[in-house]
């Protein structure tokens with residue numbers, strides 16, 4: 001990623017730890033049980049859904065329930081390879097289709 005904000009390493013570590021805990025929680029299991037990607041709404045097996053931070057941790061996002069959504073592998077890898085602006089465009093296209 002090439003858009004680092006100045007997020008302290010300690011905060012990143014703490015939020016990644018919280019994300020790990022969140023992944024084990026009943027709340028998360030309920031989220032992925034529906035087998036639906038938050039972004040493209042594609043139905044995928046729960047075990048193929050990944051926990052995605054809507055606002056990435058490196059951009060100051062937190063591992064809160066409001067910031068963590070289930071995403072399919074395709075959306076997840078797109079989100080990581082696209083620039084934030086390109087990702088916005090991708091979401092817009094999804095919304096229109």
Ligand SMILES: [Zn+2]
Nearest residue numbers: 037040072075
């Ligand atoms: Zn998706």
